[in-house]
Amino acid sequence: MNGSLRKNIREMRGVSIYIFVFMGLLSVLAVFSKSNSTLGIITIMGAVIPASSIERDNQRGFDTFERMLPVSPEQVVSSKYLLTLFTTLMIFVCSVLGHIAGVLICKGADGRFALPKPDEVSIADSDFLIKICFISLITIAVAGLLIVIFYRFKSSTFIRMIPAAVCLTIGIGCGLMMNDDEDSFIGPLSEISTVVLITAFVVCTVIFAASYVLSLKFYNKYKD
């Protein structure tokens, strides 16, 4: 493992554990409330981790120091993208585990404590799985956009606000899309078909790959 990736994982380990646990708990609550709208927060959490890693490096001057170490630009930039994939994967796994835990609690409670009845919840809930996959793909694409913005503009206060706004808007948007309530504001999007999921996979992968190429270009061009 190259130094950049090792550094990113080591530094983010402490913060990420809290986020992963939080996501797991959120998934449990999603089962209890029979609504997946809270899963929109995955986008915010998943995209913020890699972006904040770049921001921190910039703030304390580690990015300048790292440019003086025997590591290629490709390794530095790709480590941020690998961190994105890793955190998104971890959030995905924690959400699925949270969902399983929520379903098991509901089955154990057997309709008590105002929890959903055992026949109303299922571990193999395809609707949940499709939604969590969809939102993970959105997360990867948003993170890719944020990383490009940081590599291009560094971290002036104004620039820091743009990613935060983008992240929050898309996160809330995803939350609304996940809303299972029939009277919800965006009712038609509450059900995500496999076609939509495949399209999202292609689009998000292209955005992520393009973002990597651009970030690498900006990393080499905008050093000061």
Next chain:
Amino acid sequence: MADNAIEIKNISKSFGKFKISDLSLSLPSGCIMGLIGENGAGKSTLIRLIMNASNTDSGEISVLGADNKSEGFISTKDDIGVVLDMPCFADNLKGRDIDRLMSGYYSRWSSERFLSLLERFEVDPDVRFYKLSKGMKMKLSIAAALSHDAKLLILDEPTSGLDPMVRDELLDILMEFTRDEERSVLISSHITSDLEKICDYIAFLHKGRLMLCDEKDMLLERYSVVKLSGQQLDELPKDSYIGARKGKYSCEVLMESSNIPEGFTKEHTTLEEIILFMARNEREAV
């Protein structure tokens, strides 16, 4: 082995109002060069340019024989130890974590050497970075730069924030480091007395311009401070001295030793005096 550890040819760089223009200098292998200059003179910028952490507008830089813009320079960096003026490791890392982290960057990283240096500097490897004092953080960064068998050390203000004992120890380590003739050091510092102790060459930067770059002993031999009265100073042609300092009862001028007129007594000068006189002269000329 390249004759020069660092060779800079006519580099220029500007951002905003700051400008480094047409700067050239060489650091011969096996030598220690001190980079002196006031805040904002361009010392840190020059170090960033040398390490290709900042893009030059024009000019060429070669480090340990490799063009710093070539792809091969990444592997050359394996032979370079760097300490920046602001230690920049993450707050939650301990010395032991930094050991593991740096081993991912340098192919010849020695944990044994790193931990023994931390012990020598009395830095606890199990304390988190944010709990260390500024001096301790700097010691840790210096230990990191010395733990991978580097051939060139580039140190930006490494002695700032260190107590005199540790500063002295660091200077000893640097001199020990250059006993091997293949090893060189470029060190920037405000503390001219430190540089005077260890440097073979001195480069003086002022507002992005290289005012002088020469062997330290030559400099100390070439320049002298002459004490004289106000009347004598008025009688001296202005182009015969480099800078003057007027006191209440007497004046001092910095002159080239070979230009001192008969009848004047020359005094041994220090690096600090040479730099101060030159900087003062530049300020007055503006």
